[in-house]
Amino acid sequence: MSTVSTADETIDSRVAALLADLSGRPGVVVAFSGGADSAFLLAAAVQALGPERVMAATAISDSLPEWERGPAAAFAAELGVTHRLVDTHEMEREGYRANAGSRCYFCKAELLDVVSPIADERGWPVATGTNADDAIAGFRPGIRAAAERGAITPLRDAGLTKDQVREQSRRWGLRTWDKPAAACLSSRIAYGIEITPTLLARVERAEGAVRQRWSGPVPLTDLRVRDLGQGRARLEVDAEALAGLEDDPEARRSACEAVRDSGFDEVEVRAFRSGSMNDALRRSAPVS
Secondary structure (H helix, E strand, O other), X not given: OOOOOHHHHHHHHHHHHHHHHHHOOOOEEEEOOOOHHHHHHHHHHHHHHOHHHEEEEEEEOOOOOHHHHHHHHHHHHHHOOEEEEEEOOHHHOHHHHHOOOOXXXXXXXXXXXXXXXXXXXXXXXXXXXXXXXXXXXXXXXXXXXXXXXXXXXXXXXXOOOHHHHHHHHHHXXXXXXHOOOOOOHHXXXXXXXXXXXXXXXXXXXXXXXXXXXOOOOOOOOOEEEEEEEOOEEEEEEOHHHHHHHHOOHHHHHHHHHHHHHOOOOEEEEEXXXXXXXXXXXXXXXXXX
8 A cells, every 4th residue: 555755745735725725716816927936826826716717917127037038928828827917117116226125125016016906907816926935034025015015925825835836846747846046137236236227137148148158067057147246246056067167167267258248347156045145134234
């Protein structure tokens, strides 16, 4: 007789709770970035409600890498849901441009302020891809902005973690199950440096150039080009790729050259770590 692991039972029960939550809704508008979490939520909503009662809304702005738009549209089309591209103007918010620790609050506020009227026309809530890990990850001002505007968080409410979202996405055959995290371009700009379309475009250009010229011994997974100010950049790649660069000086030189050719003067190389820019916030926080 086969046995089911406790881990499997946990995922199964949490996915069941998610689908039960969504099926009780009149419909839902998913704030759809194209990442693993929001893609999984969109697929779950279609299972629970049917495609006619689900809409995907993707923000179009200087903060979203252009290469993310096509795959997001293709994913929504495969599920058969209406996909709305909505223009957001977070750059017009002073708090966003100032790029202090609360930047993500203003970004999420702009997104919800644009998407909520679309959802309200249908009497549906806006759902974000916030998962259970996000809820305990510490400093997340964007979550607060969404909550203040009435957004729902079905993944978090069902207790689904990031790893569980990826595992269930794999079981469902979603192409996004192993998609690397892809935070907005503004997360690459060091806090305190005013965000401008020019800086965002430079970061996007640099990351695209590194991917295009990559000649390391292993494929790239995670990649960030961090703008540290004063012409300095930090190239972060996943640990396996970084180890490969240590053994291949020519590949390392080519990657750094791609960043410099995109408008930076100095480049350092480190292992990728999600949220590494938040270190500066922790160092500057007052000691209680």
